[in-house]
Amino acid sequence: MAALSVTHFSDPGCPWAYSAAPAHAVLQWRFGAQLAWRLVLIGLAETPDRYVRGGYHPARQAAGYLTFERRFGMPFGRAPRERIAATGPACRAVVATRLHAPEREVAVFRALQFAHFTTPAVFDRPEDIREALADVPGIDADAIVEAIDAPETVAAYEADRAQARTAAGSPTEAQGRSADTDGAVRFTAPSLQFAAADGRTLEVGGFQPVEAYDVAIANLDPALERRDPTDDVVAVLAEFPDGLTTAELTAIATPHLGEPDRDAVERALIAAAAEGAVTPIALGAGTLWRSAG
Numbered sequence: 081m082a083a084l085s086v087t088h089f090s091d092p093g094c095p096w097a098y099s100a101a102p103a104h105a106v107l108q109w110r111f112g113a114q115l116a117w118r119l120v121l122i123g124l125a126e127t128p129d130r131y132v133r134g135g136y137h138p139a140r141q142a143a144g145y146l147t148f149e150r151r152f153g154m155p156f157g158r159a160p161r162e163r164i165a166a167t168g169p170a171c172r173a174v175v176a177t178r179l180h181a182p183e184r185e186v187a188v189f190r191a192l193q194f195a196h197f198t199t200p201a202v203f204d205r206p207e208d209i210r211e212a213l214a215d216v217p218g219i220d221a222d223a224i225v226e227a228i229d230a231p232e233t234v235a236a237y238e239a240d241r242a243q244a245r246t247a248a249g250s251p252t253e254a255q256g257r258s259a260d261t262d263g264a265v266r267f268t269a270p271s272l273q274f275a276a277a278d279g280r281t282l283e284v285g286g287f288q289p290v291e292a293y294d295v296a297i298a299n300l301d302p303a304l305e306r307r308d309p310t311d312d313v314v315a316v317l318a319e320f321p322d323g324l325t326t327a328e329l330t331a332i333a334t335p336h337l338g339e340p341d342r343d344a345v346e347r348a349l350i351a352a353a354a355e356g357a358v359t360p361i362a363l364g365a366g367t368l369w370r371s372a373g
Contacts, residue, residue: 155366
């Protein structure tokens with residue numbers, strides 16, 4: 081049984097949330113089933129109008145992604161998409177998965193992130209969402225797309241949006257990590273709320289380093305078992321069947337206060353691929369690695 085619950089406020093269209101994936105992979109490796117994660121979809125934009133009015137356009141978006149990639153390491157694409165997209169339909173695709181195949185919710189969330197950040201897909205278009213989900217094991221992409229606007233999906237999505245817009249007066253707002261883009265103070269992606277069984281909670285709002293999460297967890301439950309960092313990429317990937325990026329594997333391999341050694345991790349991955357132990361999948365300007373076992 082999990083010792084702590086984690087409420088994860090996020091949106092598949094947020095580059096900060098995507099760039100936080102290495103830190104979240106560290107938590108999943110370090111604490112495993114001791115953390116029970118629950119995803120709450122923010123719904124950043126129901127239409128692209130706000131972004132377009134602010135002067136946001138495809139070339140600016142694609143160029144901005146370079147900064148995220150070089151700073152944080154997750155793979156991004158280079159091709160500008162034909163237009164700016166809303167995030168609401170993709171969020172509802174994740175919620176529809178939660179209702180119909182809950183064990184695949186995170187896999188669908190990540191597939192949509194990969195589509196949005198490494199391809200020119202316009203993921204408020206049903207056909208682009210369907211294509212992004214076509215190769216996700218364990219789901220029916222057509223059924224998920226058909227359920228995006230179903231009443232039960234919309235109701236669950238609106239409940240998520242309402243919960244995400246309860247950050248007024250919170251530690252997240254106190255840190256300046258909240259936002260008010262549609263009339264209510266909301267959590268920014270990827271805010272995490274940690275809760276112990278006795279009701280104690282700690283909040284890590286917005287984009288934060290892995291050390292911020294670690295401090296919160298250690299204060300809530302110092303008795304949790306901690307798995308050490310490892311550069312055994314084959315062993316790690318065996319526990320992440322949907323795969324990890326090079327940046328995520330590098331984060332898991334980095335010792336406390338150590339310097340990330342991405343080159344060493346990539347060399348280990350290439351060697352494992354040559355032995356047939358792992359499978360590389362091109363992802364934008366980077367790679368997603370999966371266990372071949």
